[in-house]
Amino acid sequence: MKALVLEERMKLALRDFPIENDEAVGPRDVRIKLHTVGICGSDVHYYTHGGTGVFQVKAPMILGHEASGTVVETGAEVSTLKVGDRVCMEPGIPDPNSRATRIGLYNVDPAVRFWATPPIHGVLRPTVVHPEAFTFKLPDNVSFAEAAMVEPLAVGVHAATKAQVKPGDLALVIGAGPIGLVTALSALAAGCARVFVSDVDDAKLELAAKLGPITPVNVAKEDLSAAIMKATDGWGVEIVFECSGHSKGAEGVFDPLCPGGRVVFIGSQVHDIQYNVGKAMVREARVEHVFRYAHVFPRCVAMLSSGAIDVKPLITREFAFEDSVHAFEVAASAPKGEVKMQILMPQ
Known part of the structure; x- marks a missing residue:
């Protein structure tokens, strides 16, 4: 065979x-x-x-x-x-x-x-x-x-669970690849009112914008943190999901984050990154990490069946x-x- x-x-x-x-x-x-x-x-x-x-x-x-x-x-x-x-x-x-x-x-x-x-x-x-x-x-x-x-979706659902999404939260997903987009869908299904998705690929961002209340940001054309702050009256988002695995994206996770916000690292980093402890401290940011998933496959199947996630x-x-x-x-x-x-x- x-x-x-x-x-x-x-x-x-x-x-x-x-x-x-x-x-x-x-x-x-x-x-x-x-x-x-x-x-x-x-x-x-x-x-x-x-x-x-x-x-x-x-x-x-x-x-x-x-x-x-x-x-x-x-x-x-x-x-x-x-x-x-x-x-x-x-x-x-x-x-x-x-x-x-x-x-x-x-x-x-x-x-x-x-x-x-x-x-x-x-x-x-x-x-x-x-x-x-x-x-x-x-x-x-x-x-x-x-x-x-279901397998990649499980990563997004696990990440949304780790982030403890609350109804009405605003979130940013860095990276519009498969994991980034299933994370955006999972965040919306968990209760986020709006999700910002950043990438450099206009075609992927165009697709993202069709998936629900998602605002695309092309970071090759505009500053991500500035765009988020403008859209949130200077407050920032409650959750940042780092899905790109790109060092530049990972190093900037605290800039668009509001006080008391949560960061979830999902994308694998090949090399060590710069981690700004000061920016995390002044926000009292909570930081989580995701390695695959646990206890979420039945939830994912149920959400696909119900139409909660497409x-x-x-x-x-x-x-x-x-x-x-x-x-x-x-x-x-x-x-x-x-x-x-x-x-x-x-x-």
Whole structure:
């Protein structure tokens, strides 16, 4: 069975891979036939750089972790899912006995096994075996494409939860990529009256403006802090979500923040950044950090089903599985206006 394999930095192959024959279905596992897999920025970074931080690709690895599919086999003790159920999957499996997991912080369990994070293989392959506990049945009105967006959406919902959004808050999202836009949608769903979104890509900002009460700011053309202060009568926003992963954006998070405001760092910083403690102190800013998500997948599925959040406009391009290598080449080129690219698996 073919899989999309990262052989080494900048070298992908669509080839037979033996993992399919090694995965037995345990008593509380299900086997899932993949339908749709999203291309994440981390997948692209592994492709272009061969690793990130402590996670380095040292052997061929299957990519992909944003996924939906159909249950084709169930373990003897599975009670909530059956063959034929449409599902999405939370890609991280923690150690149930770890201290982090036992206190509810399973996403920061050092032993978590996360798809497409070395040395764990991802899901750009025909089937995968996964625990029932991290596999979620889809309502009839949630498509496979939307379901494959639950994983990035979970980051935004987790961030909005960490920010403790209050009804009527104003927020700024720095970065209009997939994570920035799902964070903006999550902030609005959580109660924000308006969200400002900043970026340098006019096409992405134009898309952002169509998603709800969102004010786009092109930071290549105007000063972000000045624009926020003008729009808020000099007060600032209650929440700043840093989603760009860009050092300049991260270093300026306190400038548009109101007194007593909250900052949530989401975008990964490759290098150390300048952090202005004085600006944080005079505002008594509260600062949070996000690493993936925890306890939010069912909430995300419910919001997609109810219409509280609509991710369909964020899906800007689809590729067939046989074009996976080309899909990653396109994604790595970072074309303007593209938000989420997805790969459709053979059915």
